[in-house]
Amino acid sequence: MRLKGKTAIVTGGASGFGEGIVRKFIAEGARVMIADINIEAAEALAEEVGAIARQVDVSDADSVHAMAHAAFIAFDTLDILVNNAGITHLPAPMEEVSEEDFDRVLAVNAKSVYLTAKYIVPHMKGNSSGVILNVASTAGVSPRPKLNWYNASKGWMITATKAMAVELAPDGVRANAINPVAGETPLLKSFMGKDTPEMRAKFISTIPIGRFSTPEDIGNAAAFLCSDEAAMITGVALEVDGGRCI
Helix, strand or coil: CCCCCCEEEEECCCCHHHHHHHHHHHHCCCEEEEEECCHHHHHHHHHHHCCEEEECCCCCHHHHHHHHHHHHHHHCCCCEEEECCCCCCCCCCHHHCCHHHHHHHHHHHHHHHHHHHHHHHHHHHHHCCEEEEEECCHHHCCCCCCCHHHHHHHHHHHHHHHHHHHHHHHHCEEEEEEEECCECCCCHHHHHCCCCHHHHHHHHCCCCCCCCECHHHHHHHHHHHHCHHHCCCCCCEEEECCCCCC
16 A cells, blocks of 8 residues: 555557556555546546546647646645656658657656646645656667657656756655556557567567566556555656566
């Protein structure tokens, strides 16, 4: 029960790595808001695990503001923010990615971190405590060809995390990132271009441990970084990747 008494928002929490984080946080005693653009999936998971659900478009300022306000009302105080919502463009040469896809990737993966900070950091500063966890990617450390602008968005997130950590530390707020390798999530097919046994085997051959990241792997790492056990850890980008970035 390392998160007993803590409150948390998990964006993109209705599926994939976000769902793994939600389930682990609940198991560790936290009260959780599952914030997702897919409200039906968020409500279904919330009913199953005992959380609350909120529809949000993390790239939209009004939507993020409303989410933050709803969390403050529901919980009175907010201890943990997990910026997990993310998307990618399909694999393509960098010059062939459409401007629309580029803008959407940066809005969801980068602007969202700015927006949640805008509306939640003042609350955490006022409490002189809080934890922000950004779910980045090994792609931000070891970029893969044909995912250029996705790689760049996750590299931005890692740098933003370190900047947040050094600025917010005097206010009692920690900021860390997690870098998963690809896993069994809705984005897997988009990363690989097509989901076939051959493509999976090729990808897994680059991971020394020999498997994808699982939602449980990411949930376990997230729970530690957001717990008081990690009170001296801020500004790290923890690779949960089975050795992929070595």
